[in-house]
Amino acid sequence: MRIGELSERTGTPRRLLRYYEEQGLILPERAANGYRDYAGYNVDRVVQIRGLLDAGLPTRIIKQILPCLDKPRAIYFPDATPEMIATLRGERERMDDRIRCLTRNRDAIGDYLDAVLAYDHAEAT
């Protein structure tokens, strides 16, 4: 598919699809006329990228993480240098931290909303 369709299907501005490519996160083919030609799996991939960006990860890190999501993954094993392994371990830790923080705050918001609801209900009677 071309950039317009990928943009539609992922809700992502064309500008950013080109930016993600520049950062090495997606690698579209090129048609004879120079147009980018995206394989179907890029829809999921772009959604993943956006999700991770939204969760605070920079493109530099996302680039390291993406190969973990590709299946079959066996292809990448030889590339797995010790440094890369260490980086992934570290990032997994940081993601755990983020998850803990978000969960805590999400629950606190939930408790607050419940309390407000109960308060309003009591007021109304």
Added chain:
Amino acid sequence: MRIGELSERTGTPRRLLRYYEEQGLILPERAANGYRDYAGYNVDRVVQIRGLLDAGLPTRIIKQILPCLDKPRAIYFPDATPEMIATLRGERERMDDRIRCLTRNRDAIGDYLDAVLAYDHAEAT
């Protein structure tokens, strides 16, 4: 405590403590000489702020969330406008999305690391 101590105890540059204040996230008192004077609870608060920023939330949203974490919370109920409630509900949704995304990717990294470990182990024998 003064800004230097808070900076030390939270691992946060002074510059950013002033920035968070400017954004309305913390409200230190002022000593007679003009120095900022932070109450002890600000240590936790700043850690919270940094965690949420790291998880991709902008200060504008964090400002809305912070009151949910204060106890006792009853004080804030009258301030809870319908718009605020709606905002909090929406943000809770977005935080859920982030948690799902991070969890999925963290698990994928874990699987990948396990697979690499198994692969290396097999190689070594």
Added chain:
DNA sequence: CTTGACCTTCACATTGATGTGAAGGTTTGA
């Protein structure tokens, strides 16, 4: 064969979170 809807590259602007440092006031201890 031209018009409209695509696509290309390129450049510049903006925004939010940060870094850096100047110029100057305050406090504490030698």
Added chain:
DNA sequence: TCAAACCTTCACATCAATGTGAAGGTCAAG
């Protein structure tokens, strides 16, 4: 009393992600 170690405000710089738009090539339908 002076130096070191704090603090203040203010201004300007940077970085990553994103917005905006110009100048121009491609292609399908009328």
